Amino acid sequence: xxxxxxxxxxxxxxxxxxxxxxxxxxxxxxxxxxxxxxxxxxxxxxxxxxxxxxxxxxxxxxxxxxxxxxxxxxxxxxxxxxxxxxxxxxxxxxxxxxxxxxxxxxxxxxxxxxxxxxxxxxxxxxxxxxxxxxxxxxxxxxxxxxxxxxxxxxxxxxxxxxxxxxxxxxxxxxxxxxxxxxxxxxxxxxxxxxxxxxxxxxxxxxxxxxxxxxxxxxxxxxxxxxxxxxxxxxxxxxxxxxxxxxxxxxxxxxxxxxxxxxxxx
Numbered sequence: 001x002x003x004x005x006x007x008x009x010x011x012x013x014x015x016x017x018x019x020x021x022x023x024x025x026x027x028x029x030x031x032x033x034x035x036x037x038x039x040x041x042x043x044x045x046x047x048x049x050x051x052x053x054x055x056x057x058x059x060x061x062x063x064x065x066x067x068x069x070x071x072x073x074x075x076x077x078x079x080x081x082x083x084x085x086x087x088x089x090x091x092x093x094x095x096x097x098x099x100x101x102x103x104x105x106x107x108x109x110x111x112x113x114x115x116x117x118x119x120x121x122x123x124x125x126x127x128x129x130x131x132x133x134x135x136x137x138x139x140x141x142x143x144x145x146x147x148x149x150x151x152x153x154x155x156x157x158x159x160x161x162x163x164x165x166x167x168x169x170x171x172x173x174x175x176x177x178x179x180x181x182x183x184x185x186x187x188x189x190x191x192x193x194x195x196x197x198x199x200x201x202x203x204x205x206x207x208x209x210x211x212x213x214x215x216x217x218x219x220x221x222x223x224x225x226x227x228x229x230x231x232x233x234x235x236x237x238x239x240x241x242x243x244x245x246x247x248x249x250x251x252x253x254x255x256x257x258x259x260x261x262x263x264x265x
Contacts, residue, residue, distance in 0.1 A: 001130035004089055004142040006039045006067045010169055010211045015226045018069075020215070020237035021057065022047050028238055029057050033064035041069040041234065044083065045094050051082060055123055058087035062127035069144065075101055077116070080108035085121030089128070090144025092171055097153040099160045105147060106166035110140050114166070144168050146232065149201055149212075151180035158204035162212075169232045170205055172198065172214035202229055 006016050018039035021029060024047055033040060042049065042057050049057075054070065061068035067090070070083035075093035083091060093105040107115035125135035128142070146169045149155060162170055174194075181189040181197065189197070198214065205212030206229060213232030216222055217240070222233055236244075 001125075001134040001138050001142070002128045004067060004144055007090070007142065007144045007168055009038070010144075010231055013211070013231065015231045015233060016213075017222055017226075017233045017235055018067075019235050019241075020071075022237045022239040023242070024049050024053060024057070025238075026056055026060060030060045030064065032238060033061045033066040037066060039067040039069055039090075041071055041092055042088070043071045043237075044079075045071045045073045051086060054083065054088075055086035058083075058089075058127060059123065062087060062089070067144075068127065069146070075105040075108075075147075077104065077108040080105065081118055084109060084117070084139075084143060085124055087123040087127035089142070090146060090168075092146045092148060094148045094173065095150050095154075095176070096147040096161065097151055098157055099164065102147055102161045102164055102167065106145055106164060109143050109145050110166060111136060114140050146171050148173055148176075150176040152197070155197060155200055155204075158201060159208055162204055162208040162210040167210055170201065170210055170212040171232055171234075172201055172212070174198075174215055205229075 009016050016038050018037045018041065019032070021040055021042045040061050042054055044054060058068040068088050069090045069092055070088040071092040071094065072079040072083055075096055080091055091109055096102050096105060108117055109115060111117045111119065119136060122132065125132045128135055145166055147161065147167055148171050149158060150173050161167065177197065178188055178194055181194065202212055211231040213230050214225065215234040216225060217236055222235055225233060
């Protein structure tokens with residue numbers, strides 16, 4: 001059975017930088033799975049995937065030698081069970097604010113006696129290149145469990161959550177955390193207050209020995225955050241890569257055509 005190299009790398013403190021899949025295009029996913037990212041996360045929380053579609057993406061990623069992860073719509077037993085049975089090598093659970101919720105997410109990802117995941121399915125073993133028996137015996141050691149801290153409540157409970165057995169990493173969604181920090185009149189937190197909240201999360205992760213990460217949009221941000229000690233980092237998304245480059249090229253072409261300088265094209 002294949003091991004989970006992302007889980008192994010995080011365990012020894014090596015940063016793992018991947019990206020988010022929002023488009024749901026199978027061809028684009030097959031291509032991205034081969035560019036060198038160690039992991040790709042299929043975003044089932046904010047994208048319009050169905051289960052068959054998600055399973056096809058997990059398979060395409062795994063077949064390319066990349067690690068397929070799934071952000072579930074919510075940290076519920078049925079969602080976690082379905083993405084793992086469909087072949088994801090790990091889960092990202094959003095909005096985990098309490099120890100109780102964290103324990104539920106961890107248990108749903110683990111077979112008994114460590115958890116309460118139901119036994120069944122076939123795609124999970126296929127994506128690990130294993131027999132069903134080998135998968136059931138080793139899945140608890142290879143499945144990656146990532147919990148999201150996305151609110152001040154989650155930050156207050158950070159040390160208690162991060163120290164739970166079975167938590168492999170913590171991930172911050174900056175947009176949700178910033179939104180959850182808004183004042184009663186709807187004002188966003190100041191950049192300084194927001195950064196201070198991020199640093200509290202990082203400090204809690206270091207204290208508990210649990211890798212923490214966040215979503216960033218530039219390579220420079222990756223370099224800055226890894227130097228601070230963040231380890232599980234998402235760089236943009238397939239959608240942002242497409243739109244960002246298309247906008248840049250369109251602006252360059254527009255400028256060139258208006259100036260008459262089209263020779264370089």
